[in-house]
Amino acid sequence: MKPFFALALAAASTAASAQTPATNPMPDGSRDMYAGLGAVSRPRYEGADSQKVSALPVLQVQWSNGIFISGMSAGMHLSNRPTVEYGPLLTVHPNRDESGTGRIVDGVGVSTSPLHFARTGNRLDGMEDVSTRLEGGFFFNYYLAPEWRLTSSVLFGSGNDRDGARMELGVQRLAVQLAPQHTLSFNAGATVVNADYNRAYFGVTGQESWQSGNPPYRPGGGIKDVRAGVRWNWALSPSWMLVTNVQATRLVGSVRNSPLVERPTNVSVSAAFAYRF
Amino acid sequence: MMRRAHLTACVTLLLTAGMAVAQPRAGEWVNYRDAYRAMVLFDKYGGPKNLLHNHLQVLARDKGALQPGAQLLMKGKTVQTGLALDPLGRAVLPLLKAAYDENAVLTLSRPLVGFTVRPRVSLALRADGSYEVADLRAACEQALGFARYADNSARGRQCTGVRLVFPKEGEAPGVRVRAGGAEQALAPARGAAFAGDADDDFPVVTYRFGAQPAGQIVTYNAPLAIVPLFE
Numbered sequence: 130m131k132p133f134f135a136l137a138l139a140a141a142s143t144a145a146s147a148q149t150p151a152t153n154p155m156p157d158g159s160r161d162m163y164a165g166l167g168a169v170s171r172p173r174y175e176g177a178d179s180q181k182v183s184a185l186p187v188l189q190v191q192w193s194n195g196i197f198i199s200g201m202s203a204g205m206h207l208s209n210r211p212t213v214e215y216g217p218l219l220t221v222h223p224n225r226d227e228s229g230t231g232r233i234v235d236g237v238g239v240s241t242s243p244l245h246f247a248r249t250g251n252r253l254d255g256m257e258d259v260s261t262r263l264e265g266g267f268f269f270n271y272y273l274a275p276e277w278r279l280t281s282s283v284l285f286g287s288g289n290d291r292d293g294a295r296m297e298l299g300v301q302r303l304a305v306q307l308a309p310q311h312t313l314s315f316n317a318g319a320t321v322v323n324a325d326y327n328r329a330y331f332g333v334t335g336q337e338s339w340q341s342g343n344p345p346y347r348p349g350g351g352i353k354d355v356r357a358g359v360r361w362n363w364a365l366s367p368s369w370m371l372v373t374n375v376q377a378t379r380l381v382g383s384v385r386n387s388p389l390v391e392r393p394t395n396v397s398v399s400a401a402f403a404y405r406f
Numbered sequence: 407m408m409r410r411a412h413l414t415a416c417v418t419l420l421l422t423a424g425m426a427v428a429q430p431r432a433g434e435w436v437n438y439r440d441a442y443r444a445m446v447l448f449d450k451y452g453g454p455k456n457l458l459h460n461h462l463q464v465l466a467r468d469k470g471a472l473q474p475g476a477q478l479l480m481k482g483k484t485v486q487t488g489l490a491l492d493p494l495g496r497a498v499l500p501l502l503k504a505a506y507d508e509n510a511v512l513t514l515s516r517p518l519v520g521f522t523v524r525p526r527v528s529l530a531l532r533a534d535g536s537y538e539v540a541d542l543r544a545a546c547e548q549a550l551g552f553a554r555y556a557d558n559s560a561r562g563r564q565c566t567g568v569r570l571v572f573p574k575e576g577e578a579p580g581v582r583v584r585a586g587g588a589e590q591a592l593a594p595a596r597g598a599a600f601a602g603d604a605d606d607d608f609p610v611v612t613y614r615f616g617a618q619p620a621g622q623i624v625t626y627n628a629p630l631a632i633v634p635l636f637e
Contacts, residue, residue: 154446156503161439211447212558274559309467309520367435367511405437405509 148200149268149280151303152214153191162190163370167401173229174253175330175354176380176390181229187372187401204268214270222287224261225330227253252389255341259329262287264295276303280318288329295322295353310364317357324350331387348383355379373400436523438480438510444525445499447556455552457545459528461496467520469604476518482510493573494599494608494630496526526600527552529568529632539585539621542568542613542632549634563636567614570629571599574608580626581611585618600633 153161169185172178191197195206195216204218266284273279280299287293299318306312327348338345358376365371380393441462448460466472477488478497485505489497514521529545546565553560572579572594581592592613598606612635613623 153443154450155439155442156501156506159503159506209450211556272558275557306522309522364437367437368509405439 148202149204149214149218149270150189150191150197150199152206152211155193157193160190160192162406163403164188164406165401165403167399169397169399171397172395174225176387176392177229178391185399185401187403212272215268218266218268218282218284220264220284222262222264224259226258227251252343252391256337259289262291278303287326293323293326293329295320295326312362314360319355320353322350322353327353327384331384331389333388343388346388348387351382353380353382353384355381368405370403370405371400372403434513434517434519436512438505438512441499441512441523442501442506446501448525448527448552449501451552451555453551453555454548457530457548459530461526462499463524463526464491464495465522465524465604466518471518473516477515479513479515480505480510481513482508484508485510488515492630529634531629531632535625535628537623539623540619542623543615546634550636553636560636565615565634566637567612567635569633569635570611570625571631571633572609572627572629577627579609579611582624583621584624585621599631
């Protein structure tokens with residue numbers, strides 16, 4: 130019964146990690162949808178020392194044909210086995226400009242409106258903006274047991290030149306029930322990227338160096354970050370849920386030494402009310 | 407400033423709406439969709455399962471809190487029905503598109519603070535109370551096949567026997583094994599019907615499969631359930 134509570138309501142992270150909800154068999158023609166609104170405190174951009182607080186719309190929809198939208202991701206479950214999940218995956222990678230990581234999408238249409246912006250020596254001043262990109266790829270998840278899930282996804286197309294690629298690997302402990310209607314889920318993982326990805330988001334070209342004052346930097350590929358998080362779902366009623374998420378991410382490898390990185394460890398905290406339709 | 411005001415208004419509206427909705431109290435309900443999701447696995451399983459039953463079991467947080475005669479009520483906009491619970495707290499959950507689409511709620515006819523539900527697979531009962539050991543073994547293998555389909559951690563397990571669960575009230579369970587012309591009574595004990603159940607006070611009789619493939623298990627009073635044992 131534990132998979133009951135394996136709701137994968139999205140909570141935004143700065144890196145917009147690919148989100149794949151657990152497969153959800155349902156009657157033909159049906160759908161299961163959560164929509165809501167909350168707030169998120171997250172770093173201004175990956176590696177920033179300052180935080181910003183934004184509105185956080187939440188949307189997760191799954192249809193009986195296997196198609197899902199979850200956070201900033203959309204995909205399709207193709208497996209008909211309950212212990213394996215795989216299929217195509219699309220994710221929106223948010224843009225980044227001088228103000229930081231831009232509009233993020235948590236499900237369909239998550240937009241953020243910065244309420245607080247601590248600006249102390251902005252290292253993004255003079256850096257070329259990185260546009261929003263639609264990444265395409267696939268996901269593969271494997272259940273060691275109903276409450277333990279190994280997750281993976283590979284996505285291509287990030288960065289201004291659309292040549293960035295990233296692979297996310299993770300493990301999730303789903304649905305530890307604290308009390309009736311209260312569940313905790315834990316996750317940990319790492320992101321591996323190619324050099325083009327790192328250069329797009331953490332590199333400094335000669336031109337940018339001249340404009341921004343940051344020293345030139347040309348990172349390689351490899352492990353970009355490791356992360357751990359916990360999510361608390363509180364089912365307030367049969368239709369309403371409070372979703373709280375805390376995620377810590379540490380930049381590692383060549384990315385950590387980027388002149389854009391003010392602080393290698395970032396924490397995102399979000400809370401949102403969601404209604405189940 | 408306008409953005410901040412707009413955001414505050416949205417959050418306030420959501421909070422108000424969320425708290426104002428009149429719903430059953432926490433711990434007294436389960437979403438039909440979540441129950442459906444767990445139960446439909448058995449329905450979709452393509453392996454042999456003709457010797458098995460699949461039930462939804464209500465598990466009270468407190469031992470003994472589930473009173474005899476309780477019903478599981480399914481309430482949606484148009485779907486309203488009561489499902490009789492057996493003494494083990496089990497019911498057959500109908501898989502209804504209407505109830506799913508209406509996000510129906512499962513509650514108990516006698517409110518219970520703190521319960522959850524679980525899918526439970528057991529072996530089909532026979533009206534004559536007599537079971538060939540080979541049939542029990544085959545049914546246990548079917549249950550193991552389903553467990554392996556639904557749970558990768560069951561892949562290393564084997565069928566080792568069956569547990570016959572009897573009502574708490576009434577005569578003591580009588581179970582005998584007939585093999586090779588001899589007959590032997592199996593000793594009853596007290597225990598839980600299913601692994602993880604809080605109520606561990608049911609009369610149970612455990613039969614472990616041995617090397618002998620032939621034989622018969624005869625029950626002299628009807629069990630509530632025959633549960634496959636994996637180790």
